[in-house]
Each structure stands twice: as structure tokens, then as C-alpha cells.
Amino acid sequence: MKDKCCCSGTSKAFPRRFDVTAIDHIKVLFNWLFLFNKPFIVRPGLYYTGERYDNGSPLIVTCNFLSTVVLLKRSLRPLNARLLVIDTKGINVWCSAGKGQFSSKEILDKLNTHKDIIFDGERPVELILPKLSLSGVRLSELKKDKRIHPVIGPVYAKDLKGYLEHSPYKDCADDRVIFGIKQRFYTLIPTVVQFSGYALLMGCAAFLLNLIFKTGFRWQIVPVSIAIAALYPLLFPYLPGKRFAVKGLSLAAAVSLATLFAIKGTSYPLGAFYVSFIFATSVLLALSYTGNSPVSNYSKIRKEIAHFLPLSIFLYIVSIIFYFISRGGA
Amino acid sequence: MIEFDKVKCTACGVCVKVCPHGVIAIRDKKAIPVNIDRCIECGACKLNCEFGAIEVTVGTGCLFAIFKEDILKIKGKGCGCGGGTGC
Numbered sequence: 017m018k019d020k021c022c023c024s025g026t027s028k029a030f031p032r033r034f035d036v037t038a039i040d041h042i043k044v045l046f047n048w049l050f051l052f053n054k055p056f057i058v059r060p061g062l063y064y065t066g067e068r069y070d071n072g073s074p075l076i077v078t079c080n081f082l083s084t085v086v087l088l089k090r091s092l093r094p095l096n097a098r099l100l101v102i103d104t105k106g107i108n109v110w111c112s113a114g115k116g117q118f119s120s121k122e123i124l125d126k127l128n129t130h131k132d133i134i135f136d137g138e139r140p141v142e143l144i145l146p147k148l149s150l151s152g153v154r155l156s157e158l159k160k161d162k163r164i165h166p167v168i169g170p171v172y173a174k175d176l177k178g179y180l181e182h183s184p185y186k187d188c189a190d191d192r193v194i195f196g197i198k199q200r201f202y203t204l205i206p207t208v209v210q211f212s213g214y215a216l217l218m219g220c221a222a223f224l225l226n227l228i229f230k231t232g233f234r235w236q237i238v239p240v241s242i243a244i245a246a247l248y249p250l251l252f253p254y255l256p257g258k259r260f261a262v263k264g265l266s267l268a269a270a271v272s273l274a275t276l277f278a279i280k281g282t283s284y285p286l287g288a289f290y291v292s293f294i295f296a297t298s299v300l301l302a303l304s305y306t307g308n309s310p311v312s313n314y315s316k317i318r319k320e321i322a323h324f325l326p327l328s329i330f331l332y333i334v335s336i337i338f339y340f341i342s343r344g345g346a
Numbered sequence: 347m348i349e350f351d352k353v354k355c356t357a358c359g360v361c362v363k364v365c366p367h368g369v370i371a372i373r374d375k376k377a378i379p380v381n382i383d384r385c386i387e388c389g390a391c392k393l394n395c396e397f398g399a400i401e402v403t404v405g406t407g408c409l410f411a412i413f414k415e416d417i418l419k420i421k422g423k424g425c426g427c428g429g430g431t432g433c
Contacts, residue, residue: 110388111406111427113388113390114388114389114406114424114427115424115425115427116424147364147366148366150364150366150390150393150394151388151389151390151393151404152393153393154393154394155360155364155394156394156396168363168364171366187363189359189362189363190368191366192366192367192368193366193367258383303409304409304410306407306408306409307406307408307409307410307411307427310386311367311384311386312386312407312408313385313386313387313407314386314387314403314404314405314406314407314412315347315387315403315405316407317407317408317409317412318405318407318412318416321409321412321413321417325409
């Protein structure tokens with residue numbers, strides 16, 4: 017925002033207090049569930065979290081993804097802090113850094129917009145960067161500006177409060193990305209929601225085909241797909257194999273056994289339909305989970321996709337063939 | 347893939363600090379990968395190495411991003427993953 021300064025008549029970008037409303041919490045929930053393609057955002061600018069703006073309070077740089085800023089505000093409570101929200105087009109810190117939107121240039125531009133307010137002394141201002149922004153932010157470029165002293169902050173917002181208790185701030189050199197049960201559970205719900213959407217679409221298509229062409233309808237494919245989407249993130253570290261797709265195959269083997277047990281007595285072609293469908297879906301889910309995981313290596317995932325995506329497609333074709341064979345025999 | 351040029355490396359340690367997965371360490375005054383399996387090729391080390399001592403194949407390890415960027419080539423590098431706009 018850009019307001020006119022009443023006294024001097026010059027243009028000055030004023031800081032605003034960041035307040036979180038009930039509607040913001042609903043928007044955060046929608047962001048989490050990935051229900052809309054366009055995420056809810058915060059207007060880029062300078063904000064503060066306490067009762068009033070304090071130039072002595074820590075200056076933290078963040079993205080303009082609403083969920084991140086709300087989480088940051090909650091983690092900092094009741095501390096006074098300044099948030100420099102840069103325009104990352106509504107994308108979280110790590111992803112926007114990878115896209116080049118969370119960059120040194122963007123930070124310097126935003127600092128210059130608010131320079132009259134931020135820089136009021138001779139000492140350089142400590143600028144706390146989220147550690148995950150460093151795949152887009154070049155520290156050496158920021159250091160060229162003698163008005164600022166960039167510091168590498170923690171990976172997670174929850175650690176900020178403890179970090180800010182020890183001034184002058186040090187680089188969080190040993191902070192690491194964690195992919196434990198809590199983080200996997202955080203990815204589980206959106207994974208299930210997203211994948212359930214595809215499973216329901218597939219179920220609707222099969223249902224319509226049955227209405228028109230009397231192809232028959234195996235509704236079991238919908239809950240089985242949703243179960244795979246829920247189990248994969250939950251069991252991720254325990255599934256045999258290092259590669260995402262191999263873990264998917266392991267899960268498929270277990271789910272196939274359970275399904276065959278549940279439908280024992282069914283014909284071989286129908287059993288083969290279920291097994292090939294489960295393997296195809298599990299591999300596809302495993303490959304798509306690479307986007308939700310913070311442990312996906314680009315080169316390795318590329319190779320996995322080259323090998324396993326064709327396998328998934330092939331297995332879907334096989335499942336369709338077995339399905340029609342089972343219908344013929346019925 | 348990540349590679350270190352031992353001649354160019356000055357052991358300044360910036361790569362160690364910026365790595366979010368603890369992949370790099372300084373040994374015998376040179377940066378080396380110690381947890382290579384944990385590297386996700388985010389490129390933070392390469393971007394922040396002032397001496398050009400690190401080479402990384404930077405990219406987004408995500409099915410949809412790779413599908414759009416590398417296979418179909420309908421999106422530019424870094425623009426293929428879901429969530430948000432701007433590319």
C-alpha cells in the first residue's frame with residue numbers, strides 16, 4: 017500500500033498491523049486442503065505483530081502466502097516483530113524460492129519501498145531470512161547493501177520465538193528440514209483430498225459408462241484409491257524401498273492381498289483387474305506424492321518418472337482388459 | 347547431481363549453513379557431501395557459493411513439475427509445480 021504522508025507531502029509506505037480474522041483461518045484451511053487452484057494471499061508490504069510499530073523489533077522476511085503469514089504471526093505471539101512480506105504470488109517460501117520469486121532483488125525492492133521507516137539509524141538492520149528461502153536468495157547480494165545484515169533464520173516458524181530470544185541473532189546453520197509423522201500427517205489430509213477428487217471423478221466416469229453401455233460398475237475402486245492415498249504418507253518411512261515408486265509397489269502388494277482376501281471367491285479375471293488397478297494407482301500416487309514431500313531429489317525423481325509412469329499407464333490398460341474379460345465371463 | 351570443485355572451494359562454509367538437509371560438511375578445509383542421499387538438489391548451495399565451486403542439477407522433484415517442464419515442455423523451469431501463479 018502507498019499512502020501520502022500528511023506532513024511532508026512526500027510519498028511514504030506505512031507499516032500496517034497484521035491482524036488475523038476468523039475468515040483468514042477459513043482461508044488457511046482452504047489453502048491447506050488445496051481446494052482452490054489460486055491460493056489466498058497477503059498484500060505485500062511491511063507489517064508488525066504487536067500493539068504498535070517498533071523499529072527496534074526483529075525484522076523477518078516472509079512470503080505472501082496467507083497460511084505462512086498467519087502461522088508466523090501465531091508463532092511470534094506475543095512478541096513485537098516486523099514482517100517484510102514480499103510478493104511471491106501466493107506461493108510458500110520454499111517453492112517460491114525455487115521458482116525465483118523469493119529472491120534477493122525482491123527483498124531489496126521491498127526494503128527500498130519502506131526505506132524511510134526501516135532504516136533510521138547508522139547500525140545495519142538485521143534481516144532474518146527463512147532458511148528455506150536460500151535456494152532463491154543470494155546472501156552475497158544482500159550483503160552488498162551496507163544498511164542490512166542478513167541472518168539465516170530457522171526452517172520452521174515455530175522455532176522463531178526461541179530463536180529471537182538470543183540477540184544478536186546467529187545463522188541457523190544446523191537447522192534441518194524434518195519429515196516426521198507430524199509433517200507427514202500435515203501432507204496426508206491434502207493428499208487424500210486431492211486424490212479423492214481424482215478417484216471420485218474416475219468413479220463417476222465408470223458409473224456413467226455403466227448407465228450408458230451397461231459396462232458394470234465396481235465401486236470398490238473408489239475407497240481402495242482413497243485408502244492408498246491415506247496409507248502412503250502415513251507409512252512412508254516404513255514401506256520397503258528407497259524410491260517413491262518402489263514404496264508404492266510395496267504398498268500395492270499389501271493392499272492387493274487385503275483386497276483379494278476381502279473378495280475371496282471371485283473370478284480370476286476380476287481378481288487380476290483389482291490387483292492391476294491397485295498397483296497402477298499406488299505407483300501413480302507414489303509419483304504424485306513427490307510434490308508433497310520435502311525429500312524429493314530432482315534427478316532421481318526424473319528417472320523414477322521415466323521408468324514408473326509408463327508402468328502405471330500399462331497397468332491401468334491391463335486392468336481395463338481384465339475388467340472386460342471378467343465381464344465376458346460373467 | 348551435485349559436484350564440488352576442490353580447487354575453487356575456500357571452505358568458507360556458506361554452503362554448509364544454507365543447506366536445509368545437512369548434506370555438506372567441511373573436511374580438511376574443503377566442502378564435501380556427507381549425506382548425499384539426503385540432497386534434494388534445491389540449489390541453495392550453488393546459488394550462495396561465491397566461488398563457483400558447486401555444480402548442481404537444480405530442479406523441482408515433483409511429478410507434475412517434471413511432466414510439464416521436462417516431458418511436455420509446456421512450462422518454463424520452476425513454473426510447472428502446482429500452487430500459486432506468477433510464471
